[in-house]
Amino acid sequence: MSEFDLRKFEEEAHERWTHAFEPDPSDTEKFYLNVAFPYPSGAMHVGHGRTYIVPDVVARFWRMKGKQVLFPMAFHVTGAPVVGISKRIARQDEKTIRLYRDLYRVPQNVLDSFTDPLTIVRHFAAEYQRVMTDCGLSIDWRRRFITVDPTYSRFIEWQWKHLYEAGHVIKGAHPVRYCTVDDNPVGDHDLLEGDKAEVIRFTMVMFRYGDAFIPTATLRPETIHGVTNLWANPNVTYVRAIVDGKAWIVSKEAAEKLALQDHSVEIKEEVPGKSLIDKNVSHPLCGEVPILPADFVDPDMASGLVMSVPAHAPFDYIALRDLQQAGKYTTIKPIPLITVEGYGEIPAQDAVEKAGIRNQMDSRMDTLTQEIYSAEFSKGKLFAKYGGKPVRVARDEVAVLMTEKYDSVVMYEFDVRPVVCRCGNRVKVKILHDQWFLKYSDPEWKQQVSDHLKDMALVPPEVRVEFDRTVGWLKDWACTRRVGLGTRFPWDKTQLIEPLSDSTVYMAYYTIAHKIRDIDPKLLTPEVFDYIFLGKKSDELPEKKKLDAMRQEFLYWYPYDFRFSAKDLISNHLTFQLFHHVTVFERQNDKLPKGMVVFGMGLLNGAKMSSSKGNVFLLEDAVKEFGADTVRMFLMGSAEPWQDFDWRNELVLSTRKQIERFYNNVMETKDASGEPHDIDRWLASRLQAHIARTTTALDNFQTRQALQEAYFGIESDLKWYRRRLPEDCDGSRELHALCSVWVRLLAPFIPFTTEHLWKELAGEGLVSFAPWPVANPKLVNAKAELAEELLARTVEDIESILKLIQLKPKAITIALAPDWKEEIFRTVASAADKNTVVKEIMKDPAMRKRGKAATDAARQITTLIHRLPPHVIEPLVREPISEQDIFETAKTFLEQEFGVPVHITGAGESDLAKAATALPFKPAIIIE
């Protein structure tokens, strides 16, 4: 008998699998699944392992179910990260070198070449392919590509032509977080501080100050009617600057910011804050008001000057009160302009006094401000003299009025400060021009996606709300970049198409990737792709024959059946691809994605896996140490795909033992030759349920559930089976069939071991293409299962009694319940209302005669029925079993189990007191 040797199984299988998983269009029904392709900037860890093994298990499952399965793979190399990596390696950055040399184990000579970003992705793409193959992924590698292949770029250009023609690609200006030192937009990951900072749009209210303007930024322009004063910080030096030809007085910081926001700014002179205090300014909507001193005014916030509305802004109210308590400016009174339910005439005063706030430093001030802001926005109304409109309406109207008539402009600012770039510089808001967008905000486009989403299968179903929400929430997406790898943007060749925007319909490209390679990229005009993907004919198409073959591939495979990807891509990639699909394949609903499966994340020993933190276990090492099948089975069995899983070496080790146990089980039983017994009926019956449940689980992508059924379910049955065999028998010849089923059920999970076993079982061809087992209803034997259930329960009871009484038994008597109890059992079990059934039973004169014994029995039986599983009750009611026969047949077994004589008797015939406790399906047990 051949030894359990995973390494050997792997070698054998790899040899036999060469070119086995390269499907072409055929008459067979297809199943196309794909997974978000990796960005190969480093080595694969076990977390990546699961991402690709799940679809492989599914692919193998459907392949065995007789489908023509396409599982392709490619590499996404578009974007900026490797550019940064190559730069860091070029300048010998310690951390980066350590990561690549020590953790990823890149040889020095290769590492030296990493100063070229493309070399990095090429190297790791090759590594990925090698490790994926080691894992037994049944990928069609003929279709592999990387996203900077010129051929792929032609495809992207074609895709974008359609997006553009549909009006979804627009050019515009856009406020972004910007670092003036790096001279680049700053993403979240590039921030040292303030990573949650949002860009807020303020209205600048322009107060007239002599021949100049003093702008104050506000989110509540309608409160202009209640302005009593301005605040300036006397300790700050402001500047007088010519902004767009007019004189403004703002803080120095503000002047710099305005220059980044489409204003021409020329600083003329400094203006000490002190010099502004007590001067007057005016605005057409509020008249003349004074400038008052306030230390809280931050020069780095908007213009560095603030308009004060003490009636509605708690901060303003307190600041004014503080001054007035010192005896200054006592003539100024808050001017209310909004009525709002739940607050008095002057809401800010009301709120501050109710809360008992003493000064500006009180920590509750922010919450209070937020409260009033929300209350007034949602429920507030302007006074009749200011138009009487709800705040939410008036706010925008006043803003428009100010912009049109009173010189107001927009200024962008962050909601939190400070915002600091990795380089240490303060980040500002810059308005970027020549910025291109995908107009995801377009309601019509959104609607198209929503409509299609309704028809899609989403796994697990809970993610549907997240998709719906994302579609609603998506705003315009900046889709071009200035740095990185990628395809040139057709309408501005200095820019590149952004990575999340060039990876949305490539699933269609997979169908032709292996064939389009033969054609010179120069010939790949949009017309060529229009023909392949949309069937649009046009004159003078090159290589017509090849194009026809590709058209045929596309028509055969598309749309894809399922796409697999991680949860965190819902809010961008997974939704983007739907937007792109509905446009590119407009009016071809039969080419739109059919389903998606969303993954959870991976943990390593309870902590999040992260390459940068070094908390990773390389997939390659795992495969070497434990074997590919072990890694696969562990990853599939420890959690369902959408749940988070935790990799722990000690658990993986026990998975390996399980595979070995399975292997030995099959090897030991496959050639059994005994005569079949009753217990074989039982085993076969149970097997049908395992087949059905494993199949259902895999139909639903529940890899864990499927493994529980296919592995543990069958294993524990086999254990009981062996226990029930007569002493001189090691199993019947029917076990061969069970082994065949078992091996096939586990083939998607542990393909290497099962491939070997399949050969040992003399199965035809590869197990990878063997027919998936189908449950045979004819082999389902409810009676046999019930009999074993009764027996197993009784054995368990006997064991637990023996353990308790701790005495050596001389004999065991099993006393069976009398017929009248059986009758009660059936009555109770089939009764709709189990509360009144006892009364019903006692109406029967025969029962009444039995008196208390009958009521007691009825009560006990009701409890018992509640405790028994439905799968026992139901057949029991439908078709009574003979407990007598069952125990008589199993008598030898019981005697063998317990080593003492076993007597079977009817409870009525026994004079032992205990016998009276016998119930149907729960015989009385008397141990002597």
Next chain:
RNA sequence: GCGAGGGUUGCCAAGCCAGGUCAAAGGCGCUGGAUUCAGGGUCCAGUCGCGCAGGCGUUCGAGGGUUCAAAUCCCUUCCCUCGCACCA
């Protein structure tokens, strides 16, 4: 803050949608036993408390409620994880 998911017996983790099969699957760990047995491997048993008869008691983040019956349904509350855009 907004959105989503989650808190189960030493640990991991089923169960919850369709309330009684639940003292609660499976695995790990631990304890004991078997095995011509190396403190390793494999196998068996135990692993909330009490009990010399298959039982009883107390548990499923916390607090209430519905019900004959709740880990499962409803309400309140506390805690954790993830996503929130120019990044793959």
